[in-house]
Amino acid sequence: MTGDRPIYLDHAATTPTAPEVVEAMLPYLGACFGNASSRSHAYGWEAEKAVKSARSWVAKLIGARPGEIIFTSGATEANNLALKGLVRASTARCGHIIVSAVEHKAVLDSVHALEREGYTSTLVGVDSVGRVDPKDVADAITDETLICSVMLANNETGTLQPIKEIAAFCKARGVVFHCDAVQAVGKVPVDVGDLDVDLLSLSAHKMYGPKGIGALYVRNQTPKLRLEPIIHGGGHERGLRSGTLPVHQIVGFGEAASLAMRELKTGAEARRQASIRDLLWDLVSSQLSDVTINGSQEYRLPNVLNLGFSGVDAEALILALRDVAVSTGSACTSSSYEPSHVLTTMGVLREYIDGAIRISVGRTTTQMQMEHTSARIVETVEALRLF
Numbered sequence: 582m583t584g585d586r587p588i589y590l591d592h593a594a595t596t597p598t599a600p601e602v603v604e605a606m607l608p609y610l611g612a613c614f615g616n617a618s619s620r621s622h623a624y625g626w627e628a629e630k631a632v633k634s635a636r637s638w639v640a641k642l643i644g645a646r647p648g649e650i651i652f653t654s655g656a657t658e659a660n661n662l663a664l665k666g667l668v669r670a671s672t673a674r675c676g677h678i679i680v681s682a683v684e685h686k687a688v689l690d691s692v693h694a695l696e697r698e699g700y701t702s703t704l705v706g707v708d709s710v711g712r713v714d715p716k717d718v719a720d721a722i723t724d725e726t727l728i729c730s731v732m733l734a735n736n737e738t739g740t741l742q743p744i745k746e747i748a749a750f751c752k753a754r755g756v757v758f759h760c761d762a763v764q765a766v767g768k769v770p771v772d773v774g775d776l777d778v779d780l781l782s783l784s785a786h787k788m789y790g791p792k793g794i795g796a797l798y799v800r801n802q803t804p805k806l807r808l809e810p811i812i813h814g815g816g817h818e819r820g821l822r823s824g825t826l827p828v829h830q831i832v833g834f835g836e837a838a839s840l841a842m843r844e845l846k847t848g849a850e851a852r853r854q855a856s857i858r859d860l861l862w863d864l865v866s867s868q869l870s871d872v873t874i875n876g877s878q879e880y881r882l883p884n885v886l887n888l889g890f891s892g893v894d895a896e897a898l899i900l901a902l903r904d905v906a907v908s909t910g911s912a913c914t915s916s917s918y919e920p921s922h923v924l925t926t927m928g929v930l931r932e933y934i935d936g937a938i939r940i941s942v943g944r945t946t947t948q949m950q951m952e953h954t955s956a957r958i959v960e961t962v963e964a965l966r967l968f
């Protein structure tokens with residue numbers, strides 16, 4: 582029923598590149614090879630024009646201006662640039678950083694690196710469904726706080742954070758606010774003006790674009806938001822990210838943004854994905870006992886479902902589900918057997934953490950695939966529980 586390869590239900594790890602994106606990129610891997618910084622000839626002008634168009638699509642997708650988009654190698658770099666760039670540009674010798682305890686490793690490990698440079702940090706916890714209480718952020722702010730970073734949607738559970746409220750508390754105290762919006766952009770409407778954030782990270786490969794390209798939104802405001810670059814060189818991207826622009830990647834990112842905008846306009850695709858996700862939950866929960874949803878069922882992405890099964894080892898379950906490709910939640914840490922820091926912080930019982938799998942659907946996922954997957958999950962969990 583699925584051909585040779587397993588049914589792909591790991592869209593939170595990466596998405597397939599949209600055919601339109603591949604099509605848009607091809608000329609820039611071929612004849613249109615110019616350097617977007619070459620000012621003296623048509624090869625350069627052609628590349629620059631393509632970058633300009635892509636930049637405006639990416640900006641438009643998040644309600645920003647083109648000049649506020651800094652292209653990076655991905656969201657890992659965007660998160661590093663936001664945190665390291667902001668605190669290192671501060672004239673204060675010391676400084677305090679606030680982040681939520683459920684952030685992606687790219688944020689948490691940037692903070693750890695800054696701690697080794699002498700900065701201090703506070704990790705804000707979450708409730709049992711993974712939500713940050715904005716008041717906890719407000720309470721953590723001190724006179725030394727330079728930046729606060731909270732993600733829009735969690736990559737393991739799909740839980741959405743009250744970003745607008747958190748950003749407002751930060752603004753009132755003069756604290757710069759950064760949001761890792763990688764999982765949310767393209768799936769739910771994201772508007773930097775409405776959220777009132779200063780810095781926001783996004784990544785193309787989580788929204789049907791190519792891998793290796795992302796962006797940091799840097800709000801253009803007065804007084805100017807100062808960032809110290811982490812990569813120095815030719816002064817590309819307003820001096821914030823040197824290096825010859827990967828034109829083909831940027832063109833692909835722009836096309837992905839344009840496709841996402843079209844999709845978000847009606848919201849029909851998000852509703853379709855939410856309904857097949859809910860179908861899977863209904864089928865699994867009606868046939869199995871001791872299964873939970875890890876994460877908020879009220880504030881969440883349309884495409885992610887984190888399921889916890891008691892009495893089952895998630896790694897064994899994933900291996901046994903051979904014709905379905907799912908993961909334990911975080912592609913970046915799934916090679917280690919440490920329990921998820923997200924589920925641990927939420928206070929999920931160890932039994933349900935050890936038996937947690939993340940199912941994330943996408944544009945090409947069908948209802949039939951979800952019916953097949955739920956049947957496979959039910960029979961596999963039942964078999965594993967017999968041992």
Ligand SMILES: *Cc1c(COP(=O)(O)O)cnc(C)c1O
Nearest residue numbers: 655656657685736763764784795
């Ligand atoms: C995937 C992901 C990242 C890292 O993005 P890359 O572009 O792969 O470096 C950062 N934050 C979140 C929430 C993610 O899901």
